[in-house]
Amino acid sequence: MAGLALAGPTGAVLAAAGDVRALLTRTELDRAGALRSAADRDDFLAAHALVRLCAGRLLGRPAQSLTVVQSCGACERPHGRPRLVEAPGTGVSLAHARGWVAAAAADGPVGVDVEAVDGTDVDWRTAGAVCTGKELAAVRSDPDPRRAFLRQWVRKESLVKVGAGTLDEAARLDLPVYGREPPRWRGWRLLDWGGTQAVGCVAAREEMRLRLLG
Known part of the structure; x- marks a missing residue:
């Protein structure tokens, strides 16, 4: 089965995702809230919602059923390579940059x-x-x-x-x-x-x- 990548402008992704705050964890929402720029907050929220939409489409599961976590081997802060709690064998990745976001999910x-x-x-x-x-x-x-x-x-x-x-x-x-x-x-x-x-x-x-x- 081929992997899937989704990308687009932040505004389009937020519109497609619906209530993104209902998708994200408390940790993710806190990280977004700590960003000073409203544009940066939107990029963060859109990227973290999009990776769930992407993985959900790949796995045939609702985005709401997927939990994304990030951890760093060098410190205790919640950043680093993302992973899915419910599907640890599925690789996921996300990115955002000044009004654009992308996400990918694959079997590896x-x-x-x-x-x-x-x-x-x-x-x-x-x-x-x-x-x-x-x-x-x-x-x-x-x-x-x-x-x-x-x-x-x-x-x-x-x-x-x-x-x-x-x-x-x-x-x-x-x-x-x-x-x-x-x-x-x-x-x-x-x-x-x-x-x-x-x-x-x-x-x-x-x-x-x-x-x-x-």
Whole structure:
């Protein structure tokens, strides 16, 4: 069975999810409430609701019946890789970035990332730290360097989330350059998507289906 990824604007996801506060745990609601920005709170709530909707569709279960928890091996704070209490064998992942959210569920490890495309310039110091020389050259020569860099970033972030590497060693994840679809990378399938406002990627061992909301 193929895995499933869902992504879309925060507003569209909140509209589709209904009463998101009825879906989330007290811990998640407290984390959302601690965020100062209303936009950040909406992104958080939408992403945590979307991962339940995504997993629910994959498993054939109501989103309300699924509990998402996060834990960190380095501290006691409730963050880190998410997991489903009721289906620990199902991998789940979520992401949010300035008005956009994404989630994925699969029968095994899965990682998803999304980034909003804006008019800001590329931070070349960051780009040099996370890209290989070949990738960096491709980003510099692209007509839209910012978008080209974000494409590589979301690919690498999705691989980091499945444990294929770390952001500290992102330049060692030698991915095909922007503009070329990489169906696999060392056994991982990479599924890209993107429009004029956001780009994203999901990484998994299995085939993934993608549905864009809104």
